[in-house]
Amino acid sequence: MNRLFKFEFRKLFRQKSxxxxxxxxxxxxxxSAFTMNLLLSFSQNATVSADGVAVAVVxxxxxxxxxxxxxxxxxxxxxxxxxAVFVALFVCGDYNNGTLKNxxxxxxxxSSIYVSKYMVSLIASxxxxxxCWLAGLLSGTAFWGIGELPADGxxxxxxxxxxxxxxxxxxYTSLFFMISALLKKAGGAIAVGIxxxxxxxxxxxxxxxxxxxxxxxxSKYWLDNCYSDLAVTSLPSDTAVRCLVCFAIYIVVFTTVxxxxxxxxxx
Numbered sequence: 001m002n003r004l005f006k007f008e009f010r011k012l013f014r015q016k017s018x019x020x021x022x023x024x025x026x027x028x029x030x031x032s033a034f035t036m037n038l039l040l041s042f043s044q045n046a047t048v049s050a051d052g053v054a055v056a057v058v059x060x061x062x063x064x065x066x067x068x069x070x071x072x073x074x075x076x077x078x079x080x081x082x083x084a085v086f087v088a089l090f091v092c093g094d095y096n097n098g099t100l101k102n103x104x105x106x107x108x109x110x111s112s113i114y115v116s117k118y119m120v121s122l123i124a125s126x127x128x129x130x131x132c133w134l135a136g137l138l139s140g141t142a143f144w145g146i147g148e149l150p151a152d153g154x155x156x157x158x159x160x161x162x163x164x165x166x167x168x169x170x171x172y173t174s175l176f177f178m179i180s181a182l183l184k185k186a187g188g189a190i191a192v193g194i195x196x197x198x199x200x201x202x203x204x205x206x207x208x209x210x211x212x213x214x215x216x217x218x219s220k221y222w223l224d225n226c227y228s229d230l231a232v233t234s235l236p237s238d239t240a241v242r243c244l245v246c247f248a249i250y251i252v253v254f255t256t257v258x259x260x261x262x263x264x265x266x267x
Contacts, residue, residue, distance in 0.1 A: 004108060004116035011099075012090065012124055021086040022128050026135040028077040033069055033139035040064070065147020067158070067233055069140025073132045074165055075231040080224075083128070083169065084176045084193030087121055091180035092189055114262040118177055118255070125173045129166060153234030161235050164243050168227045171250040175223070178258035197224050221246050 012018055069076075094100040094117070103113055140147070149158055179196070180189040204218045211218070219225050226243040229235075 001112055001116065004103075004112060005120065007103075008116050008120040011093075012120055015090060015093075017086055017089045018124060018128075021082045022131050025077040025079055025082050025128060025132050029069070029073050029132060029135045030139050032076045033136075033143055036064060037143040064140065064144045066137045066139075066141030066145065067147045067149060068144075069136035070133055071136075071158070071161060071233050072231040073136025074129060074169070075228060076136070077132055079129070079132060079169070080172050080197070080227065081194055083125060083172050085190050086124070086128070087173055087176035088180050088186050088189035088193055090121060090124070091117065091177055092184060092186040095184040096186065110263045111259070114181075114259050118174075118258070121173055121177055122170055125169050126166065129169050133162070150234045157235060158233060160240055161230055161232065164235075164240060164247070165227075165230050167244065167247040167251075168223070168230060171223055171247045171254070172227075174251050174254035174258065178254045178261065181258045181261040200224075223247075223250055 073079075094103075100113070104110065137146075149155070175197075176189070176193045179193050180186075183189045183192065200222060201219070201224055204222050208217050208219055220242065223246070226246050229239055229243060
């Protein structure tokens with residue numbers, strides 16, 4: 001198993017898509033921070049005329065800070081889409097270049113191969129997420145200062161938000177890993193990984209419209225919606241519990257299906 005981990009890490013750090021995807025994510029975060037700061041600069045001290053009376057308009061930039069950019073870094077960089085591309089290229093490469101067949105020929109069983117590649121994918125996702133967090137914190141701090149947590153928040157609550165964000169990334173990684181294991185083709189896996197979550201959102205929205213309930217909504221429990229709920233600096237406990245349970249269930253389901261697909265496919 002140790003040899004498999006070393007082999008997967010070697011492939012990871014030699015794969016250009018790992019660095020390209022990370023660079024794109026960081027670039028989007030920096031661009032987002034720059035754009036928001038530019039819009040704030042344009043709107044500050046602007047004047048508008050209402051019935052011939054000049055009224056000063058001063059933009060409120062107190063909501064923006066390093067902590068805000070840290071909390072919204074993943075959602076603001078379209079991280080899930082970038083992750084879909086990276087995981088598809090990383091997993092499907094073994095099928096496309098015959099690497100998986102060679103590893104099996106050396107006597108390694110498919111379960112060990114799956115576990116090693118899956119764990120390295122999670123570690124790679126963690127590294128990308130940490131880079132995005134750092135980029136968000138530094139860019140936000142550079143423009144607006146580090147900022148403060150809201151009155152109803154705490155350091156512990158903010159740490160929980162980041163940990164839940166990381167758990168959401170693991171759920172997405174498991175989903176894209178499952179899709180890649182099922183399709184085995186990078187192009188198809190990337191397309192399905194990007195489109196499938198959007199299709200699911202549409203189906204769930206139609207189901208909610210059909211149910212028409214004021215107290216229950218299926219969309220609250222879908223991965224994308226839970227992921228979006230975490231782009232905050234303060235999180236209610238009921239939302240935290242809901243996201244935690246949903247992410248755990250998705251990780252178990254996607255990992256199990258992906259493992260079965262990985263074991264049964266011919267190479």
